[in-house]
Amino acid sequence: MAVILHIVESFAGGVLSFLADLTRYQVAGNEVHILYGLRAHTPTSLTEIFDSRVNLTKAEHFNGAVKTLLNPLAYREVRRRAEEIKPDIVHLHSSAAGFVGRMALPSIGFKMFYTPHGYSFLKQDSPRLLRKCFRATERILAEKAVTVACGKGEYEESVKLGGKPECVCNGINPESLDGFAGERTGSDNFTICTCGRIMCQKNPPLFNELARMMPDCRFVWIGDGEMRDVLDASNVEITGWKERNESLEILSGSDVFVMTSLWEGFPIALLEAMYLSKPCVVSNVIGNRDIVEDGKCGYICNSADEFTARLEELRQNCGLRREMGINSRNVIASEYTFDKVADRYEKIYFDNN
Numbered sequence: 001m002a003v004i005l006h007i008v009e010s011f012a013g014g015v016l017s018f019l020a021d022l023t024r025y026q027v028a029g030n031e032v033h034i035l036y037g038l039r040a041h042t043p044t045s046l047t048e049i050f051d052s053r054v055n056l057t058k059a060e061h062f063n064g065a066v067k068t069l070l071n072p073l074a075y076r077e078v079r080r081r082a083e084e085i086k087p088d089i090v091h092l093h094s095s096a097a098g099f100v101g102r103m104a105l106p107s108i109g110f111k112m113f114y115t116p117h118g119y120s121f122l123k124q125d126s127p128r129l130l131r132k133c134f135r136a137t138e139r140i141l142a143e144k145a146v147t148v149a150c151g152k153g154e155y156e157e158s159v160k161l162g163g164k165p166e167c168v169c170n171g172i173n174p175e176s177l178d179g180f181a182g183e184r185t186g187s188d189n190f191t192i193c194t195c196g197r198i199m200c201q202k203n204p205p206l207f208n209e210l211a212r213m214m215p216d217c218r219f220v221w222i223g224d225g226e227m228r229d230v231l232d233a234s235n236v237e238i239t240g241w242k243e244r245n246e247s248l249e250i251l252s253g254s255d256v257f258v259m260t261s262l263w264e265g266f267p268i269a270l271l272e273a274m275y276l277s278k279p280c281v282v283s284n285v286i287g288n289r290d291i292v293e294d295g296k297c298g299y300i301c302n303s304a305d306e307f308t309a310r311l312e313e314l315r316q317n318c319g320l321r322r323e324m325g326i327n328s329r330n331v332i333a334s335e336y337t338f339d340k341v342a343d344r345y346e347k348i349y350f351d352n353n
Contacts, residue, residue: 002089004089005085006091009064011039012197014265025338034057035057060077061076069100078100079104091113093114119154122286124201125200150265170271177272180249193221196222198228207219209304214312220236259280267291279314279320282299298324
């Protein structure tokens with residue numbers, strides 16, 4: 001039995017879902033710990049989301065990415081936790097934890113892995129000089145841990161940085177979704193849905209522009225965030241943060257899933273929408289284009305005009321929506337289920353030297 005320590009500063013959204021699924025497999029034969037930081041949108045019901053055998057510990061000095069990076073006590077806390085549980089495997093998740101962990105922990109005594117879940121130097125809301133600093137830092141630290149990219153595009157970026165990266169594409173747990181898959185059950189209006197935090201990364205201005213260009217359609221954003229005021233079109237609905245099952249009900253009741261993101265890692269929300277048989281119309285960025293096969297499962301778009309043309313095409317053609325929805329589900333069921341993800345991580349953790 002191995003002792004596995006996951007360290008994550010941003011414990012919410014796709015990273016949280018990923019860890020919930022991964023650790024559910026890992027606890028069968030290992031002792032599993034998670035040292036995590038709270039975010040505003042971290043669920044309050046963590047003990048209901050995670051297997052009871054997972055040891056959850058809140059990091060007192062993880063307080064947002066920037067504050068964590070600048071806080072010496074965060075580095076000390078990571079070292080202390082590692083000394084307490086003496087892990088065989090340490091896995092760092094996202095950029096802040098990746099930096100703190102690789103700086104705070106020695107490279108001997110255990111195997112260390114790092115998954116960016118979307119490199120910080122790809123963030124379009126950061127100044128160019130800062131992104132260059134992020135990239136340089138990742139290059140310097142690349143040898144300190146084995147980078148395990150969560151998607152094909154992220155892996156290509158990892159190769160450029162050096163080290164010996166691996167790639168394990170994110171996956172979903174079909175059993176948690178099967179009760180929601182089926183025909184659309186929502187409003188009579190053609191419904192276009194997205195989900196996630198309303199923030200720069202998700203490009204809410206473009207989502208709002210699409211709503212204005214298609215005033216007869218219903219646009220639903222499952223989630224909330226600091227940029228909610230941008231979504232002021234009269235046909236946009238913001239649900240606020242919902243419990244997972246309620247979010248899946250809303251998603252299941254939509255006609256098309258949209259992602260207008262400026263950057264991504266390997267979005268679990270997109271994987272889940274595809275498994276729920278939704279045709280997906282997405283922006284042409286890393287992550288999105290790694291999953292959606294243009295013209296088969298949906299469309300990859302480069303502009304608002306292209307988005308609306310593709311959405312209108314799907315609106316007018318129920319048969320095309322159904323065909324793409326079936327294709328989407330088949331792709332996820334065959335390639336991106338979490339049993340495959342867990343098996344791949346098992347091999348990397350214990351075969352990697």
